[in-house]
Structure formats: structure tokens, C-alpha cells
Amino acid sequence: MIELIKKKRDGQALNKSEYQELINGFVEGKIPDYQMAAFLMAAYFKGLNPEETANLTDTMMRSGDLIDLSEIEGIKVDKHSTGGVGDKTSLILGPLVAAAGVPVAKMSGRGLGHTGGTLDKMESIKGLSVDMTREEFITQIKKINIAICGQNARLVPADKKLYALRDVTGTVGDVSLISSSIMSKKLACGADAIVIDIKVGEGAFMKNVKDAEELAKMMIQIGKNMNRQVIAVISAMQQPLGRTVGNALEVKEAIQTLKGKGPKDLTDLCLELGSHMLVLGEVAPDFDSAKSKLEELIQSDAAFDKFKELVQAQGGDINMVENMGDLPSTKFLKDYKSPQAGYINKLDAMQIGLASVQLGAGRATKESQIDYGAGIILHKKIGDTIQKGDILATLYANEESFFEKAESFMDKAYQFSDKAPQEQPLIHKTVRYNPSKSKV
Amino acid sequence: MIELIKKKRDGQALNKSEYQELINGFVEGKIPDYQMAAFLMAAYFKGLNPEETANLTDTMMRSGDLIDLSEIEGIKVDKHSTGGVGDKTSLILGPLVAAAGVPVAKMSGRGLGHTGGTLDKMESIKGLSVDMTREEFITQIKKINIAICGQNARLVPADKKLYALRDVTGTVGDVSLISSSIMSKKLACGADAIVIDIKVGEGAFMKNVKDAEELAKMMIQIGKNMNRQVIAVISAMQQPLGRTVGNALEVKEAIQTLKGKGPKDLTDLCLELGSHMLVLGEVAPDFDSAKSKLEELIQSDAAFDKFKELVQAQGGDINMVENMGDLPSTKFLKDYKSPQAGYINKLDAMQIGLASVQLGAGRATKESQIDYGAGIILHKKIGDTIQKGDILATLYANEESFFEKAESFMDKAYQFSDKAPQEQPLIHKTVRYNPSKSKV
Numbered sequence: 001m002i003e004l005i006k007k008k009r010d011g012q013a014l015n016k017s018e019y020q021e022l023i024n025g026f027v028e029g030k031i032p033d034y035q036m037a038a039f040l041m042a043a044y045f046k047g048l049n050p051e052e053t054a055n056l057t058d059t060m061m062r063s064g065d066l067i068d069l070s071e072i073e074g075i076k077v078d079k080h081s082t083g084g085v086g087d088k089t090s091l092i093l094g095p096l097v098a099a100a101g102v103p104v105a106k107m108s109g110r111g112l113g114h115t116g117g118t119l120d121k122m123e124s125i126k127g128l129s130v131d132m133t134r135e136e137f138i139t140q141i142k143k144i145n146i147a148i149c150g151q152n153a154r155l156v157p158a159d160k161k162l163y164a165l166r167d168v169t170g171t172v173g174d175v176s177l178i179s180s181s182i183m184s185k186k187l188a189c190g191a192d193a194i195v196i197d198i199k200v201g202e203g204a205f206m207k208n209v210k211d212a213e214e215l216a217k218m219m220i221q222i223g224k225n226m227n228r229q230v231i232a233v234i235s236a237m238q239q240p241l242g243r244t245v246g247n248a249l250e251v252k253e254a255i256q257t258l259k260g261k262g263p264k265d266l267t268d269l270c271l272e273l274g275s276h277m278l279v280l281g282e283v284a285p286d287f288d289s290a291k292s293k294l295e296e297l298i299q300s301d302a303a304f305d306k307f308k309e310l311v312q313a314q315g316g317d318i319n320m321v322e323n324m325g326d327l328p329s330t331k332f333l334k335d336y337k338s339p340q341a342g343y344i345n346k347l348d349a350m351q352i353g354l355a356s357v358q359l360g361a362g363r364a365t366k367e368s369q370i371d372y373g374a375g376i377i378l379h380k381k382i383g384d385t386i387q388k389g390d391i392l393a394t395l396y397a398n399e400e401s402f403f404e405k406a407e408s409f410m411d412k413a414y415q416f417s418d419k420a421p422q423e424q425p426l427i428h429k430t431v432r433y434n435p436s437k438s439k440v
Numbered sequence: 441m442i443e444l445i446k447k448k449r450d451g452q453a454l455n456k457s458e459y460q461e462l463i464n465g466f467v468e469g470k471i472p473d474y475q476m477a478a479f480l481m482a483a484y485f486k487g488l489n490p491e492e493t494a495n496l497t498d499t500m501m502r503s504g505d506l507i508d509l510s511e512i513e514g515i516k517v518d519k520h521s522t523g524g525v526g527d528k529t530s531l532i533l534g535p536l537v538a539a540a541g542v543p544v545a546k547m548s549g550r551g552l553g554h555t556g557g558t559l560d561k562m563e564s565i566k567g568l569s570v571d572m573t574r575e576e577f578i579t580q581i582k583k584i585n586i587a588i589c590g591q592n593a594r595l596v597p598a599d600k601k602l603y604a605l606r607d608v609t610g611t612v613g614d615v616s617l618i619s620s621s622i623m624s625k626k627l628a629c630g631a632d633a634i635v636i637d638i639k640v641g642e643g644a645f646m647k648n649v650k651d652a653e654e655l656a657k658m659m660i661q662i663g664k665n666m667n668r669q670v671i672a673v674i675s676a677m678q679q680p681l682g683r684t685v686g687n688a689l690e691v692k693e694a695i696q697t698l699k700g701k702g703p704k705d706l707t708d709l710c711l712e713l714g715s716h717m718l719v720l721g722e723v724a725p726d727f728d729s730a731k732s733k734l735e736e737l738i739q740s741d742a743a744f745d746k747f748k749e750l751v752q753a754q755g756g757d758i759n760m761v762e763n764m765g766d767l768p769s770t771k772f773l774k775d776y777k778s779p780q781a782g783y784i785n786k787l788d789a790m791q792i793g794l795a796s797v798q799l800g801a802g803r804a805t806k807e808s809q810i811d812y813g814a815g816i817i818l819h820k821k822i823g824d825t826i827q828k829g830d831i832l833a834t835l836y837a838n839e840e841s842f843f844e845k846a847e848s849f850m851d852k853a854y855q856f857s858d859k860a861p862q863e864q865p866l867i868h869k870t871v872r873y874n875p876s877k878s879k880v
Contacts, residue, residue, distance in 0.1 A: 005610035009484065034473035038609035041481035044449065169478035170445035 001025065001035050008042040016055040023059040023158050033165055040162075040171040048176035053218060054225035056176070060184035063158035067107070067134070069190035072141050074103045077281040078191035079273055080182055082206065082215075083115045084199045085353040086240030086378075090118045090148075091254035092262075092270045093277070095306035098146035099297045100274075100290075102281035105141050106148040107155070107189045111362050111370070114353025116247065119150055121254075124247040124328055124372035128316030144309045156188050175211075179218040183226075193229040193280035194219075195273050200428060201238035202348050209234055209428050216431035224433055231276045234428040235269055239347035239382050242266035246361035246375010246396060248327040255324060258304040265426050271295065272427055328373035330360075330396040334403045338380070338390045342416045347382050351413035358406040359397040371398055376406075383421055441465065441475050448482040456495040463499040463598050473605055480602075480611040488616035493658060494665035496616070500624035503598035507547070507574070509630035512581050514543045517721040518631035519713055520622055522646065522655075523555045524639045525793040526680030526818075530558045530588075531694035532702075532710045533717070535746035538586035539737045540714075540730075542721035545581050546588040547595070547629045551802050551810070554793025556687065559590055561694075564687040564768055564812035568756030584749045596628050615651075619658040623666075633669040633720035634659075635713050640868060641678035642788050649674055649868050656871035664873055671716045674868040675709055679787035679822050682706035686801035686815010686836065688767040695764060698744040705866050711735065712867055768813035770836040774843045778820075778830045782856045787822050791853035798846040799837040811838055816846075823861055 004022055007014060014022070022039065025031035048056065069076050077097070081087055090108060098104040111117035119130045130150045140147040159181050166172045186194050196219055198212045206212040216232035223230030242263045244253040256262045257270065275290035284290035297303045311321050320326045356362055360371030373396060380392045392414060395406055444462055447454060454462070462479065465471035488496060509516050517537070521527055530548060538544045551557035559570045570590045580587040599621050606612045626634050636659055638652045646652040656672035663670030682703045684693040696702045697710065715730035724730035737743045751761050760766045796802055800811030813836060820832045832854060835846055
């Protein structure tokens with residue numbers, strides 16, 4: 001092991017069997033945390049080349065169970081988002097692309113800290129279960145083309161152990177380590193092709209487009225080396241996506257979007273990501289025809305019908321979906337008003353996420369209980385003009401004492417200006433493999 | 441802690457209280473090994489500036505007991521060697537400078553791997569003990585001006601824990617970490633001034649003079665910041681020092697050197713280091729008069745008499761010193777002969793050290809037993825002309841089966857050429873603080 005550390009420290013590349021020694025030894029407990037920590041810091045400084053990153057990813061992927069989706073016909077296209085606030089795209093994209101004919105075998109996670117999780121949002125629908133056996137999962141996809149379940153605990157143990165260590169040793173922010181973490185999980189879940197939504201902005205891990213593009217290229221290269229098509233969309237996360245943050249509130253907004261009545265940014269992003277998924281899944285010949293098909297599926301209610309099928313198949317109360325007023329809400333709500341007139345200049349997604357945790361919508365620690373009804377509706381977002389006293393947002397909580405704590409984060413989230421702020425694009429860039437260049 | 445890791449990772453300097461948090465937290469077990477490992481690797485890449493290194497050294501020094509030598513009159517000058525093969529200078533320098541009037545309060549270590557330790561060499565003299573209480577140690581120095589004892593286990597625990605971690609995480613080779621490790625121990629032992637012998641060459645940790653000089657400057661700077669005079673001598677270790685490797689064999693050679701009959705390289709190095717010690721100890725006005733004084737003490741047998749006083753004070757069998765034939769030897773000895781004629785071009789100190797371990801003279805692991813009589817006498821060294829079949833060395837062991845293993849290392853140690861190799865200086869450089877420059 002010490003030789004592997006020194007090799008990376010001195011800027012040399014490790015080969016495949018060395019990554020196997022490293023990762024398998026670490027998972028089996030033969031390589032202690034302190035040696036892996038030193039290796040990770042050396043990797044942070046010296047980087048991993050694309051081949052090394054692919055070898056690391058492959059080894060991590062094989063460290064636990066591999067989900068075999070070969071029984072399911074068609075190209076299984078997965079989507080991954082690097083994480084944001086108010087990001088309910090999975091709830092919309094799943095039924096939408098399933099309705100278009102792409103099989104959706106979705107394994108999701110739970111929320112932690114300022115970001116929410118798809119499983120928690122799903123579970124705000126009474127009765128809905130995300131626990132299923134592999135057989136139930138496959139059978140449901142074969143029947144209705146979609147299932148959303150919790151991640152198998154034996155999936156990529158190397159990533160769980162490595163991530164925990166990176167988190168406490170200042171080695172999270174390396175492109176190769178991030179890429180291998182994401183890609184190993186998606187590939188272990190059996191994806192044939194992957195669309196990655198890389199969030200950029202204050203509320204996201206990537207702070208600028210340049211870094212996001214580097215990450216995009218690395219993941220596309222890993223896909224190339226492992227024979228999987230990957231498309232990366234670099235999208236804005238300087239403010240929350242859509243107008244809701246909180247589990248049941250986000251389910252409502254997802255339903256509205258599936259019915260064609262969602263906010264523009266959320267709808268646009270879903271159409272963008274979904275269109276790439278249709279092309280990768282070979283159910284549409286190109287991006288434009290894919291997009292038209294998706295718009296049609298929304299217009300015809302086929303997308304919403306697929307969502308209802310999904311909820312019913314997983315035991316959820318369909319009345320809650322048809323009559324959204326039945327979804328969990330809270331005893332108290334409180335308007336958050338503007339302290340001044342002008343324009344909204346900034347709406348910090350991270351602070352909004354933290355405010356929603358204060359209201360009970362998220363988990364401060366892994367053990368926290370979630371209040372499905374709690375959360376925030378954002379009435380005003382960046383660029384909106386406001387008068388003093390206008391309602392900027394409505395806060396939902398089951399304890400009145402939560403409002404004060406949440407408001408201190410709201411105060412930090414909203415910033416104002418006299419002039420209209422410059423408009424920022426929602427989609428910064430789409431990155432895909434270009435076979436005409438030797439590198440991506 | 442994670443903030444301290446990130447700070448160093450991003451190339452920032454830590455202040456004194458941050459080093460206290462780091463080191464004290466680590467010693468107390470509050471900071472886990474894996475976080476310290478990540479910090480050390482970040483330090484390896486980003487370095488520590490001289491002020492940081494001094495703060496680290498000071499904090500490490502204070503992590504355990506501090507030896508107070510203030511009861512002993514005079515300037516206590518210590519010597520440290522970065523480690524070599526056949527280096528018995530402490531056995532010679534101690535009595536030599538003590539005879540000149542510099543109080544010698546020497547705390548030494550044991551051998552491990554290919555390098556020997558002063559304590560083991562001392563203990564090859566029957567009856568001699570290196571275990572003494574602080575009171576016994578001080579009393580003996582007051583009486584005969586010299587004592588050599590084992591290191592207190594509570595001395596610089598931070599270094600013990602840090603070194604063990606550096607050793608297995610590829611972070612040994614950083615100048616600041618090496619400097620703080622050496623200096624914290626010397627300062628905790630109560631040294632007022634220090635002469636450092638930095639070995640350079642194949643058998644040493646430092647492979648070239650440039651790196652050694654950098655290390656020298658860092659230690660001198662630490663001394664400056666902590667108000668201690670430090671002189672560093674950069675000396676050659678491309679081959680073993682003197683002609684013997686092994687405990688009792690080295691004691692014999694030390695005695696011969698104290699009597700003025702030692703090999704030239706060993707004698708020269710002892711006079712060089714000793715003269716600096718006399719100047720720092722203010723018992724001689726300058727290097728040249730210090731050297732004359734030491735030569736006189738050898739000629740007059742005063743140095744050897746001091747050695748006998750030391751052995752007697754610590755319970756050693758004085759007959760073994762007066763009649764060296766009584767020192768431990770081995771049942772078997774075997775000549776190692778030259779396979780060819782020509783010049784000796786290379787005599788790898790590391791390989792000789794490993795050969796002596798095979799013969800029983802060293803410790804492969806901390807628990808190994810030492811055979812005091814075992815070892816090697818080198819009859820031929822670099823630059824000597826030889827005929828095929830000439831005896832290059834004699835091997836001493838108590839089991840005949842050890843010779844074969846040792847010989848495989850001897851084969852690697854000796855290399856030959858047709859032309860005489862270029863002569864290398866024994867002393868490459870002397871580095872000291874120059875007050876006329878702002879930096880050393």
C-alpha cells in the first residue's frame with residue numbers, strides 16, 4: 001500500500017490491478033483509513049488520468065452487488081443530478097420518459113442536509129412504498145415500464161466507505177473522485193446510458209461552469225472507457241429550481257408540471273434532460289423530435305397517467321394524486337414579506353435549503369424525522385420586481401417556533417437591488433462525446 | 441480539524457494555536473489517524489514555512505516530558521546524526537568532548553533495520569546499564585561530565601505517534617516534518633546547542649547535498665526561532681563509516697579511535713563534529729583551536745580515560761574495555777573474497793547494513809534479539825585496488841547458516857571497476873546561521 005501512496009504522491013499513474021488492490025483492500029479493511037486518507041490527498045494534488053479514473057470506477061462498481069437489468073427489454077437510461085435545492089426532476093422525468101417508451105429502473109436516495117431526496121418526496125404520498133425486492137422491481141418495470149426504489153445497501157460499498165473518508169479529510173473536491181463516485185453507483189444499478197445534470201451556482205457543489213465542464217468530460221470519458229453513452233447537461237443552481245422546497249409541496253409541483261402547468265424553469269429542464277434520455281434510449285431519432293414527443297405526452301395527460309400508474313403500483317394513495325389537497329400539509333403557515341422595494345437580485349439556494357430543514361422538511365442528521373408537509377413556496381424569484389411588504393415566500397411548519405429560525409436563513413437567502421439583475425441561462429451547456437476528437 | 445486540513449491543502453500557513461490544536465488533539469486521540477494522514481500529505485505537497493515549522497516543533501516538544509538540565513553547569517551541546525551504517529561517532533564524541541569540558545547529557549536510541557543504535561553498542565560491554573533515573577543521570581554528569589542513557593518513554597509522544605503514521609503514509613520525506621521530528625526530541629532532552637550530522641549518499645535518507653542543505657537550513661532556522669545555536673555538517677554516507685559494522689566490533693573501533701588508532705574517515709568526522717561542539721560549548725574560541733585541543737586529548741589518552749570512567753560509572757566491565765579481546769565475539773567467522781581484480785567502485789552502506797542484520801547484529805523487527813558479537817569488518821573500501829580472491833571483508837556470526845544470506849547482500853554491496861573511482865570528500869559542507877543575511 002505504501003508503494004501505491006508514494007506512486008501517486010510522485011505523480012505516477014496506477015494500473016488496473018493496483019486500483020483493485022487499493023479499493024478491495026480498503027473495503028475488506030486490510031488497508032487502514034489513514035493510508036487511504038494519504039492516498040486521497042495525494043490524488044487530490046496529482047489527479048488521476050482518464051484511464052485511471054475508469055479503472056477506479058470499474059473497481060468501485062464491482063465492490064458490491066451489481067443489478068442485472070438485462071431481463072428488461074430496451075435501453076435503460078438513468079439520470080443523475082449532482083444535487084440541488086427544490087430539484088424534483090426525478091419525479092417528473094421518470095413517468096415522462098417511461099410514457100415515451102424508455103424503461104425507467106430508478107434507484108434513489110434520501111435527503112440529507114440542505115438537499116432533499118426523491119425517496120422522501122415519494123413517501124409523502126400515503127401508503128407508497130419504496131422497499132421492493134429485485135424481483136418486484138423488475139416485474140413492475142416489465143409491467144408499467146417504471147419503478148422507483150431505495151438503493152440496495154450492498155451497492156458499491158467502496159463508495160460509501162470512501163465518501164465518508166473524503167468528507168472528513170478535505171478530499172471531496174477532486175474531479176476524478178467525484179466522477180468515479182457517481183459513475184460507479186449508476187453503473188452498478190445497471191444503467192446502459194446516463195444523462196448527468198451538473199448543477200452550477202451558489203447552492204451547488206460546482207461553483208463555476210469551467211469546473212462543471214471538466215467534471216462532465218471526465219464522466220463522459222469514463223462512460224466511453226466502459227462502453228456506456230453519457231450526456232452531461234450543465235444547468236444553473238443559483239436559486240432553487242421551481243417554486244417549492246419540501247416533500248409534499250414538491251410532489252404537488254411535480255404533478256402540476258406533468259400536467260403542463262409547472263413553472264417554466266422546472267419544465268424546461270425536464271424537457272431538456274428528458275429529450276436526451278429519449279435519444280439515448282433510441283425511442284426518438286434526435287433531440288427536437290424527442291422534445292416534441294415529450295410535450296405531446298404532457299398535453300395528452302399520458303405523462304400524468306404514468307405517474308398515477310407508478311403511485312398505484314407502489315401502493316400509494318391515488319386520491320392524494322388526483323386531489324392534491326389531500327397531500328400532507330402543516331398546522332401553521334406564515335408569509336415571508338419583503339423588507340424593501342426593488343428587484344430580487346439573489347436567492348441563495350443553500351440558504352433556502354437550510355430554512356426548509358428548520359421548518360422540518362429535511363434531515364439535519366441521518367436519524368432526523370421528516371415532516372412531509374413542511375417547506376417553502378417561493379412566490380418571488382430572481383429578477384422579479386417587488387414592493388416593500390410583498391409576500392416573497394410562504395413558510396409551512398407544524399410548530400410555530402420553527403418560523404423564527406427559518407426566517408433568519410430566509411433573510412440571508414433573499415438579496416435586493418435597484419436595477420434588474422442580468423438574466424442567467426438555465427442551461428449553460430450540453431457536453432457529449434465527440435468521436436471526431438481523440439479526447440472529449 | 442477538517443478546516444486545518446483544507447487550509448494546508450490550499451497552501452495557507454497555520455498559526456501557533458492551530459498547530460497546538462492539531463498536535464495536542466492528535467496525541468490525545470481526538471484527531472483520528474486518517475485526518476492527520478490527510479494533513480501530512482497536504483503538508484508534503486504544500487510545505488511548511490520556517491515559522492510554521494518552529495511552531496510545530498515547539499508544540500511537539502511540549503507534548504511530553506521536558507528534561508531540565510539547568511542544574512548542570514555549562515552549555516549542554518548535543519549531537520544528532522540522521523543515521524548511517526557503521527556510525528559509532530556518539531561512542532567517541534561523548535567521551536572526547538566531555539574530556540574537553542563540555543557536559544554530555546546523551547539520550548540515545550536503539551538500532552532498527554539496517555542502522556545500529558548507540559544503546560545497543562554500549563550494552564555489548566558486559567554489565568553496562570543505560571537505564572537510569574533522572575537523578576542518577578544528572579548526578580553522574582555532575583560527577584564525570586558524561587552520561588549516556590535510554591530515552592524516556594514520555595519524551596515527545598507527538599513525534600512517536602506522528603513518525604509511525606508518516607512511515608506508513610509516504611510522508612516521511614518532507615523537510616519540515618523531518619526537522620521538527622529531530623529538533624523537538626533534541627530540545628526536549630534539554631540541549632542548549634546542537635550539532636547535526638546530516639548524512640548524504642546511497643545508504644542515507646538524503647540522497648544529495650542540495651536536499652541535505654535545505655534540511656540543514658530548516659533546522660538552523662528552527663534553532664534560531666527557539667533561541668538555540670545549531671550547526672549542521674553535511675557528511676558522506678555512500679559507504680559505511682570506519683571499518684566495522686556490528687555492536688562489539690564498533691565498540692572496539694571506537695576505543696581504537698579514542699586512542700588515536702582509528703580509521704581516517706571516522707577520526708576526521710569525530711574531530712570535525714567535536715570541534716563544532718567545543719565552540720558551541722564555549723570551551724574553545726574557534727574551530728582550529730578546538731580541533732588542536734581534541735587531538736591533544738586523544739594523544740594524552742585523556743579521551744580514552746573518560747570513556748573508561750563512563751563505562752565504570754554505568755556498571756560496565758572495565759576489563760572488556762582495557763582488553764578488547766574480552767568483548768563478545770562469535771563462534772564462526774568467514775572471509776568474503778573478491779570475485780575479480782580492479783578497483784572498488786561502490787560499497788553500498790544500506791546493503792552492508794542489511795548483511796549485518798542477517799548475521800544477527802541488528803534488529804529486523806523491534807522484538808528481535810541482538811547478537812552483540814556479530815557483524816562485519818570491512819578490509820577494503822571504495823578506491824582500494826584488489827586482486828581476485830583478496831579478502832574484502834570478514835563476516836562474524838554464531839550460526840554458519842547466516843553467512844549465505846549475508847553474502848547475497850555483500851554481493852550487492854561491492855561493485856568494481858577497472859579505473860580508480862573519483863575521490864569523494866568526507867565533509868561536503870558546514871552550514872550555520874549567518875546573521876548578516878535575513879535568511880540562513
